[in-house]
Amino acid sequence: MSEQSVLVSILAAAVTAGTPILYAALGELITERAGIINLGMEGIMLVGAVSGFIAAVNTSSPWCGLLLAMLAGGLMALVHAFLTITLRANQVVSGLALTIFGTGLSGYLGKAYIGMPVPRPFQILSLEPLARIPLLGPVFFQHDILVYLSYLLVPALWVFLYRTRAGLNLRSLGENPAAADALGVNVFGLKYLYVVIGGMLAGTGGAYLSLAYAPSWLENMTAGRGWIAVALVIFALWNPLRALAGSYFFGGIDALGFRLQALGVMIPSFFLKMLPYLFTVLVLTAVLARHKNSLGAPGALGLAYDREER
Numbered sequence: 488m489s490e491q492s493v494l495v496s497i498l499a500a501a502v503t504a505g506t507p508i509l510y511a512a513l514g515e516l517i518t519e520r521a522g523i524i525n526l527g528m529e530g531i532m533l534v535g536a537v538s539g540f541i542a543a544v545n546t547s548s549p550w551c552g553l554l555l556a557m558l559a560g561g562l563m564a565l566v567h568a569f570l571t572i573t574l575r576a577n578q579v580v581s582g583l584a585l586t587i588f589g590t591g592l593s594g595y596l597g598k599a600y601i602g603m604p605v606p607r608p609f610q611i612l613s614l615e616p617l618a619r620i621p622l623l624g625p626v627f628f629q630h631d632i633l634v635y636l637s638y639l640l641v642p643a644l645w646v647f648l649y650r651t652r653a654g655l656n657l658r659s660l661g662e663n664p665a666a667a668d669a670l671g672v673n674v675f676g677l678k679y680l681y682v683v684i685g686g687m688l689a690g691t692g693g694a695y696l697s698l699a700y701a702p703s704w705l706e707n708m709t710a711g712r713g714w715i716a717v718a719l720v721i722f723a724l725w726n727p728l729r730a731l732a733g734s735y736f737f738g739g740i741d742a743l744g745f746r747l748q749a750l751g752v753m754i755p756s757f758f759l760k761m762l763p764y765l766f767t768v769l770v771l772t773a774v775l776a777r778h779k780n781s782l783g784a785p786g787a788l789g790l791a792y793d794r795e796e797r
Contacts, residue, residue: 491622497739497746498626503700505738506634507532507692507709511716512723512730513644514688518564519720520648521681522661522787525567526582528689529713530589535560535693537597540605540704547606549698553633553691560690561683563589568682572675575791590707600704608702609633631699633691637731644727657681661785664792674792689713711764718767722774724783733770740766 511528518525525531535556543552567585570576609631617628627638648654659667660678668674692712697704715737723729744759 493746495622495625497742499629500742500746501735501739502627502634503630503738504741505734505736506630506637507695507700508712508716508719508737509637509641509731509734510692510695511689511713512719512734513640513727514560514685514692515717515720516685516723516725516727516730517644517657517681517688518685519788520657520661520725520785521678521685522664522785522790522792523568523571523678523682524578524582524789525564525585525682525685526579526717527563527567527585527589527713528582528716529709529711530586530593531560531563531686531689532589532693532696532709532713532716533593533707534563534589534596535690536697536708537593537600537693537704539690539694540600540697541596543605543607543698544600544603549605549607549609552605552698553694556690556694557687558690560686560688560693562686564683564686564689565679567686568679571791572678572682575793578789578791586713594706597704597706601706603704605698605702609699633695633699641727641731648727658785661788664787668792668794674794678792689716692716715763715767718771721784722770724774725785736770737763737766 511532514531515525515528538559539552539556541552542555543549546552563585567581570581571578611629611631612635614628614635618624620628646654648658656667656672656677659670659672660674660681664674664678693709696708696712701708719730719733719737722733741763744762747759
C-alpha cells in the first residue's frame with residue numbers, strides 16, 4: 488500500500504470515527520448555549536445506540552432505528568431538563584446520574600442482542616462526481632448518509648446561531664436569561680426545547696455507532712466518546728465549525744491507533760486505545776492555557792434561572 492493510500496485511508500477513517508463525536512458535540516453545544524450543562528452525553532449516546540439497534544433489528548429499517556434513537560435521546564434529555572430547569576437541581580449531579588442510568592439501562596436492554604448483526608445498516612453512498620476528486624473525494628464523499636447530513640448540519644447551525652434572531656435568543660439564554668426574559672423571550676420553554684434537541688443529536692451519535700460505524704451492539708460501545716464530546720465543546724469555544732474540526736481530529740487519533748495496529752507497529756495496544764483520551768487532556772490543557780482570560784463560555788452556563796430572583 489502506497490503512502491498516499493495510507494494517508495487517504497486514515498483521513499477517511501477520521502471522518503467516519505469523528506462523526507458520532509460530532510453529533511454529540513453539537514448536541515452539547517446547543518445545550519450549553521442555552522445555559523445548561525449536560526454531562527449525561529455518554530449515557531444518552533449508549534441509550535441511543537441500543538434503542539436504535541433494537542428498532543433496526545426488529546423492523547429491518549435503519550431509519551426506524553435512527554428515529555427511535557433520536558426519540559430515546561430526547562426523552563433522556565427531557566429528564567435532565569425537568570431536573571435542572573424546573574426543579575433547579577445541580578446540573579453536574581443530574582448529568583452524572585444520567586450517564587450512570589444510561590449505562591445500566593443500555594446494558595440491560597441490549598443483553599439479548601449482543602453479537603447480533605444489523606439486517607440493513609446504513610450503506611456507503613459515493614457522491615459522484617465529487618467522489619472522484621483526487622484525495623478529497625475518497626476522504627469526504629464516500630461515506631454513508633449520516634456523514635453527509637452532518638456536513639449540512641454544521642454550517643446550518645453556525646448560520647442559525649450567528650445570523651438569525653432565533654439563534655440570538657438561544658445565545659441570550661446562556662449569557663443572560665434574566666435580560667432575555669425581560670425582552671419577552673420564553674426562557675423556560677426554549678431551554679427545554681434546546682436541551683431536548685441536544686439529547687436527540689446525542690442519540691443520533693449513538694445510533695451512528697450501532698447502525699453505521701460498527702453495525703452491531705456491544706455493551707459500553709461508545710467507549711467514552713460522550714465524554715470527549717463534552718470536552719470538545721470547550722476546545723471548540725462553543726463554535727460549531729471548530730467542533731467539526733475537533734471531531735475529525737479526535738476521530739483521526741482514534742483511527743490512527745487502529746491503522747498502526749494493522750500495519751504491525753510494535754506499540755502496546757492499551758497505549759493506542761488511550762490515545763484519544765490522552766490527546767483530549769493535552770488539547771484541553773492547551774486551550775485553557777491560551778484562552779484562560781477569554782474562554783468564551785456562556786455567562787450563565789450551569790446557573791439555575793429563577794424569575795423571582797432577577
